Amino acid sequence: MIVTASSMSATEFADLTGWERKPEGWCRGEICVPMPSGASAGTAGTAGVSGTADMIDVAAVAERLGMPYEVDHTHGVGALGPATVSGRALTDVRAHWPAGLIDRAGDRFDASSLVGRRIIMVAWASW
Amino acid sequence: MALDVDPAHAHRWIDAAQPTHPSLIDTTHATGEAFGFLNVPMAIWIDENGLIVRPAESASIERSPLRDMEIPDGLPERMATMMREVKAIPDDSDLYRPAIIDWVRHGAASRYAMSPAEVIEAARPIGDAEARAAACFALGEHLRRTVGDEAAVPWWRKAHALDPHNWTYKRQAWTLVTTPAGATENDLIQGPNEVYESNWLDDVIALGGGAAYTVRPRLGAADDARLPSGDERDA
Numbered sequence: 001m002i003v004t005a006s007s008m009s010a011t012e013f014a015d016l017t018g019w020e021r022k023p024e025g026w027c028r029g030e031i032c033v034p035m036p037s038g039a040s041a042g043t044a045g046t047a048g049v050s051g052t053a054d055m056i057d058v059a060a061v062a063e064r065l066g067m068p069y070e071v072d073h074t075h076g077v078g079a080l081g082p083a084t085v086s087g088r089a090l091t092d093v094r095a096h097w098p099a100g101l102i103d104r105a106g107d108r109f110d111a112s113s114l115v116g117r118r119i120i121m122v123a124w125a126s127w
Numbered sequence: 128m129a130l131d132v133d134p135a136h137a138h139r140w141i142d143a144a145q146p147t148h149p150s151l152i153d154t155t156h157a158t159g160e161a162f163g164f165l166n167v168p169m170a171i172w173i174d175e176n177g178l179i180v181r182p183a184e185s186a187s188i189e190r191s192p193l194r195d196m197e198i199p200d201g202l203p204e205r206m207a208t209m210m211r212e213v214k215a216i217p218d219d220s221d222l223y224r225p226a227i228i229d230w231v232r233h234g235a236a237s238r239y240a241m242s243p244a245e246v247i248e249a250a251r252p253i254g255d256a257e258a259r260a261a262a263c264f265a266l267g268e269h270l271r272r273t274v275g276d277e278a279a280v281p282w283w284r285k286a287h288a289l290d291p292h293n294w295t296y297k298r299q300a301w302t303l304v305t306t307p308a309g310a311t312e313n314d315l316i317q318g319p320n321e322v323y324e325s326n327w328l329d330d331v332i333a334l335g336g337g338a339a340y341t342v343r344p345r346l347g348a349a350d351d352a353r354l355p356s357g358d359e360r361d362a
Contacts, residue, residue, distance in 0.1 A: 001157075001262075002269045068259040070266055072282070075274060081262035082160050088250040089163030091243065094177035098157035102134065104141050109151050118234065119173040120227065122186055123128050123153075123164040125295070126136040127302035127313045 001080040003069070009054040017080065018096025019065060021056070026065060029095030033065055033085055130156050130167060130295050132268050132303075136313055155268050159295050160261040163251035165342060166294040172230060172240070180230075180240040182250040185341040187220040188227065194218055209316070209328045215337030222346045239346065249345060260290030267300075276303065280322055287325060291334060301326060 001016050014020040018028045025034040062069045066084035097111040129137035134152045141150045162171050163183040170186030171179050198210045230237040267282030283300040301317035317327040331340060
């Protein structure tokens with residue numbers, strides 16, 4: 001998951017990772033990770049783990065969720081790895097459908113079109 | 128779901144198959160990261176409610192002729208060794224195919240549909256190393272696309288080192304440097320090269336050989352796989 005700025009909106013973070021900010025913490029599906037309160041909640045004009053307005057500190061939230069954050073300083077871009085709080089691969093696609101999937105024509109695929117169907121997702125490759 | 132950083136590499140195969148089902152391309156290997164695909168072909172099963180009822184596992188439905196091919200005399204030793212390792216890769220197609228059919232027919236009543244607890248237990252563990260490898264691979268893919276091939280290499284080397292059992296990161300990277308310019312298909316041999324210290328054969332051997340190359344599906348005893356389930360049991 002590519003990150004190009006040190007802060008982003010909570011909405012954008014949710015779209016990217018599937019983790020949403022809720023009153024009980026950062027949640028994806030049935031898993032929630034509590035947020036710290038007080039100083040780490042962020043101050044006016046800055047983002048924190050809890051964030052002000054809709055902005056969050058990506059590194060702080062990622063650390064909370066056990067998400068590695070690798071940064072290429074030469075090119076000014078980073079990437080988040082999957083959250084390790086559950087310790088396992090995703091088991092429920094209702095929580096998050098991976099982004100960026102395209103069809104043969106190059107168009108983004110609407111995963112909602114599969115809702116209600118039984119699916120076997122087969123990973124293959126040209127290599 | 129083609130795990131190909133260059134969608135054009137998948138096109139000819141999709142076109143040849145003429146699928147009637149959705150045939151997608153995952154250029155960032157996001158599904159591998161999310162669902163635990165370590166190699167191809169692997170599959171997950173998702174029920175009508177969006178729950179995964181079988182985690183990522185090897186998904187062969189037809190025994191490859193390579194398994195039974197005689198190794199010709201006179202082959203270069205490295206090629207002969209490669210063929211021996213390929214022949215040693217487990218094949219569970221005779222169990223996996225009927226399991227699919229059973230689930231198609233019986234859904235949640237199928238013995239092959241796992242409970243949530245079983246899926247969690249069987250799903251691939253993701254620790255810090257595996258998660259960091261995913262981040263490194265994603266960064267490399269992004270840099271390859273936006274900066275150039277060389278920008279990806281250090282990040283893909285790191286991904287390989289962090290998660291050596293993830294063959295999707297390795298095979299994807301290797302084929303991009305071992306496939307000759309102008310080739311119509313990606314190289315599958317993925318031999319020694321000047322970009323990565325690793326290659327297919329040496330890494331396979333180092334990690335336990337062909338016998339350890341796949342995540343075998345947990346389908347129970349061979350006899351059980353051929354018994355009917357659901358309604359057919361009571362017929």
